[in-house]
Amino acid sequence: MSKQGEQMRSNVLRVLRQRDAPMSAYDLLRELQSDAPRLAPTTIYRALEKLVERGSVHRLESLNAFMACRCEGPxxxxxxxxxxxxxxxxxxxxxxxxxxxxxxxxxxxxxxxxxxxxxxxxxxxxxxxxxxx
Amino acid sequence: MSKQGEQMRSNVLRVLRQRDAPMSAYDLLRELQSDAPRLAPTTIYRALEKLVERGSVHRLESLNAFMACRCEGPxxxxxxxxxxxxxxxxxxxxxxxxxxxxxxxxxxxxxxxxxxxxxxxxxxxxxxxxxxx
DNA sequence: GGCGTTTCTGTTATGTTATAACGTTACAGT
DNA sequence: ACTGTAACGTTATAACATAACAGAAACGCC
Structure with missing residues (x-):
C-alpha cells in the first residue's frame, strides 16, 4: 500500500511542477479528481505533508498554498x-x-x-x- | 455608523490585549458574541483588517491568527x-x-x-x- | 505458514478560516 | 435636500484543514 502512497505523492508533485505556480490543496484535488473522482482532501494533505518534509514542495504560509521547489540549495x-x-x-x-x-x-x-x-x-x-x- | 465600526475595532483590540496571545478571528468572534450574539465573522475580519493596517495588530500568517502589537518600533x-x-x-x-x-x-x-x-x-x-x- | 503489531491508506464526516454578495446607513460636497 | 462614496450589517457560502475510524499491507516472531 505504500506503493499507492508513493504514487499519490508523485502525482501531486507532477501536477505542481507542471503548473509551476502556487496551488491550493483543493486546486490539486480538483485536478487529480479527473482521474480519481473519489479522491479526498485528506489524501492530498498527506501527500503534501510528506513532500514538504522532503523539501520537494514549499508551503506558502501567507497564501495557504503549495508550490514545487525549484531552488538549488537547502x-x-x-x-x-x-x-x-x-x-x-x-x-x-x-x-x-x-x-x-x-x-x-x-x-x-x-x-x-x-x-x-x-x-x-x-x-x-x-x-x-x-x-x- | 463609523462610530460603530470604531467601537468594534476598539472592542477587538481590547480583547486581543487582554489575552496577549494569538487569537483566531473565530476566537474573537466567540468572545464578543457574549455581548452581541448576532455578530458575524465578516465584522471581525473587517475590524482586524483595519487594526492590522494601523499597526495595532499583527497577523500571524503561519498560525492564521492575530495578536495585539506590543512592540516599540515600526x-x-x-x-x-x-x-x-x-x-x-x-x-x-x-x-x-x-x-x-x-x-x-x-x-x-x-x-x-x-x-x-x-x-x-x-x-x-x-x-x-x-x-x- | 499463522499471528500479533505497527504503520500507512481510504473514507466519511466535521471543524475552522475567510470572503462574496447585497442592501442599508452615514456623511461630505454641492 | 440630493447625490456619490465609503463604511457597515447581514446572510450565505466558499475555501482550507483535520479528526476519527476501518481496512489493507508490511514486518517480525513463533
Whole structure:
C-alpha cells in the first residue's frame, strides 16, 4: 500500500511542477479528481505533508498554498517572493537572512525551529507591464 | 455608523490585549458574541483588517491568527517568534533582517511590499521546563 | 505458514478560516 | 435636500484543514 502512497505523492508533485505556480490543496484535488473522482482532501494533505518534509514542495504560509521547489540549495534557507499581480513566485537562496533570523530569536533564549520568510510585491515583469491608464 | 465600526475595532483590540496571545478571528468572534450574539465573522475580519493596517495588530500568517502589537518600533520591521509548546509569541525589532530581505528580492527586479518573517520553536521558559519523563 | 503489531491508506464526516454578495446607513460636497 | 462614496450589517457560502475510524499491507516472531 505504500506503493499507492508513493504514487499519490508523485502525482501531486507532477501536477505542481507542471503548473509551476502556487496551488491550493483543493486546486490539486480538483485536478487529480479527473482521474480519481473519489479522491479526498485528506489524501492530498498527506501527500503534501510528506513532500514538504522532503523539501520537494514549499508551503506558502501567507497564501495557504503549495508550490514545487525549484531552488538549488537547502529548501529551508530560501526566501519566497510572491507577486501580488500575477501570482508568480520566485525562490531565492538567502542563508544569511535565515541565520540572522535564528540569531535574533536566540538572543532571548528562544530555540529556533522552522522559519517562515516571504515577501509580497510585484515581480519584474509586472513592474514593466505597468498600467498607464 | 463609523462610530460603530470604531467601537468594534476598539472592542477587538481590547480583547486581543487582554489575552496577549494569538487569537483566531473565530476566537474573537466567540468572545464578543457574549455581548452581541448576532455578530458575524465578516465584522471581525473587517475590524482586524483595519487594526492590522494601523499597526495595532499583527497577523500571524503561519498560525492564521492575530495578536495585539506590543512592540516599540515600526510594526512592519518586527520578527515574530512563536513557541510551539506554549503558544507565546515574542516580538523582536529586526530592521536589518527586513532590509536584507527586501534587498534580496530587489536584486531580481522584484518590487518589495509586505514582508512576512516568522520563526517557530520553543521559548526560553519552555526550554527550561524541559520534560524529564 | 499463522499471528500479533505497527504503520500507512481510504473514507466519511466535521471543524475552522475567510470572503462574496447585497442592501442599508452615514456623511461630505454641492 | 440630493447625490456619490465609503463604511457597515447581514446572510450565505466558499475555501482550507483535520479528526476519527476501518481496512489493507508490511514486518517480525513463533
Amino acid at each position: 529548501v529551508d534557507m530560501s526566501v519566497l517572493a510572491i507577486c501580488d499581480d500575477c501570482g508568480a513566485v520566485e525562490e531565492n537562496l538567502a542563508t544569511s537572512v535565515h541565520e540572522q533570523l535564528s540569531n535574533i530569536a536566540s538572543q532571548s533564549g528562544f530555540e529556533p525551529g522552522r522559519r517562515v520568510v516571504e515577501i509580497h510585491g510585484r515581480c519584474a515583469s509586472c513592474t514593466v507591464d505597468e498600467v498607464h491608464s | 510594526v512592519d520591521m518586527s520578527v515574530l517568534a512563536i513557541c510551539d509548546d506554549c503558544g507565546a509569541v515574542e516580538e523582536n525589532l529586526a530592521t536589518s533582517v527586513h532590509e536584507q530581505l527586501s534587498n534580496i528580492a530587489s536584486q531580481s527586479g522584484f518590487e518589495p511590499g509586505r514582508r512576512v518573517v516568522e520563526i517557530h520553536g520553543r521559548c526560553a521558559s519552555c526550554t527550561v521546563d524541559e520534560v524529564h519523563s
